[in-house]
Amino acid sequence: MTSGRFGFVVTRWAVLTATLLATSPGAMSQVPGSKLPNGTVVPDITGIWERIEGIRFAPAGQMPPYNADYRHRYDLAMEARNRGERVADPTSRCLPQGMPRFMVASYPLEILQTRGQVTLIAEWSSQVRRVFTDGRGHPPADEIDITFNGHSTGRWEGQALVVDTVGIRGDTSFDASPLTHSDQMTVSERIFLKNPQTLVAEITVTDPGAFTAPWKVVRTYRRGGPDARIMEYVCEENNREIFLPGQNQPKP
Amino acid sequence: MRQRLLLICLLTGIALPVLAHHSFSMFDEKKETVLKGEVKEFQWSNPHTWIQLNVTDESGKVVEWSIEGGSPNLVGRQGWKRNTFKPGDKVEITVHPMRDGQPGGSFMRAVLPDGRRLGGDQIPAAAK
Numbered sequence: 001m002t003s004g005r006f007g008f009v010v011t012r013w014a015v016l017t018a019t020l021l022a023t024s025p026g027a028m029s030q031v032p033g034s035k036l037p038n039g040t041v042v043p044d045i046t047g048i049w050e051r052i053e054g055i056r057f058a059p060a061g062q063m064p065p066y067n068a069d070y071r072h073r074y075d076l077a078m079e080a081r082n083r084g085e086r087v088a089d090p091t092s093r094c095l096p097q098g099m100p101r102f103m104v105a106s107y108p109l110e111i112l113q114t115r116g117q118v119t120l121i122a123e124w125s126s127q128v129r130r131v132f133t134d135g136r137g138h139p140p141a142d143e144i145d146i147t148f149n150g151h152s153t154g155r156w157e158g159q160a161l162v163v164d165t166v167g168i169r170g171d172t173s174f175d176a177s178p179l180t181h182s183d184q185m186t187v188s189e190r191i192f193l194k195n196p197q198t199l200v201a202e203i204t205v206t207d208p209g210a211f212t213a214p215w216k217v218v219r220t221y222r223r224g225g226p227d228a229r230i231m232e233y234v235c236e237e238n239n240r241e242i243f244l245p246g247q248n249q250p251k252p
Numbered sequence: 253m254r255q256r257l258l259l260i261c262l263l264t265g266i267a268l269p270v271l272a273h274h275s276f277s278m279f280d281e282k283k284e285t286v287l288k289g290e291v292k293e294f295q296w297s298n299p300h301t302w303i304q305l306n307v308t309d310e311s312g313k314v315v316e317w318s319i320e321g322g323s324p325n326l327v328g329r330q331g332w333k334r335n336t337f338k339p340g341d342k343v344e345i346t347v348h349p350m351r352d353g354q355p356g357g358s359f360m361r362a363v364l365p366d367g368r369r370l371g372g373d374q375i376p377a378a379a380k
Contacts, residue, residue, distance in 0.1 A: 081277070084277060086277065086278075094299070107323075107325050107326075123325060124325075231324070231325045231328065233298050233299075233323070233325050234298055235298055235299045237297045237298045237299075238295055238297035238298065238299070238300070238302070239298075239299055240300075240302075240318075
């Protein structure tokens, strides 16, 4: 009798849990091939993705729609560089690339799809981005931790993973050029398969502090072959770069 | 001597003009210097590989050159291995030398002891 009652409780618990799993977006299975309530079958973007374009954030070297202030900063930095001065790139000190440079994929990216989360791993300096697809929102703006990769939430819209990233540090880089941005920058992405071997990230950078309009950049990646692997990369291992204090900061 | 110089620089806050790993502006990309020497050490490391090469100059003095190569993550995918250069190997390496005349440069190409050639475009900005 006791075991029967226990079995009943277990069964009820299992049914309740299953119901919660089915209804809570957080627990919904979002692994490749699973079907979402809206009918979308989650695309398989899991795997290793290699950069096709160069290492400029905007593949053709396009400039962001800078306001006069940030255009001036950029011009000053370029003049200094052209004079032979070293305009420091934060990554020279082994600081993370952060967003949006992460998506340049200097070295390959690995994407993992698990329940409620898509994880992007960049080989360069072993960086990790976690995109929460469990339905949660961002923390309140005045509480959010300001980080290199920011806080990313995502959802599947049709065949695209739509990602919204806020809480990004003001000093992350776009690439090794002197392009900078303000601490008001946010990034939204549409990440989708063009075909099973080709991944596209449409990256829209919005920065009311530095840009006069959103800046849209499209980057493309090819699926790594059977031998593709992510290698270890510890930038601090043997960095011979030496900076004086403050030298890594963008010049105001 | 080198360590003492580094110590002095650290104590006095003077930046030792070492080789940058991301800005290559300290290398003269218009110049090529051919170095024939003996490998002292091959550092298979990030963010860049380094070949320490002992080169004997005309006066018979041995000068140690620091030659910056691509990251293992880059050149490893181009076929380099951590034993591509071994201590004692007699090799010829062509570099873009440092502008300030220090014995350093960025790797362009090499001829290995067995005559194999390692070609050249591994390093430029793509090494980030």
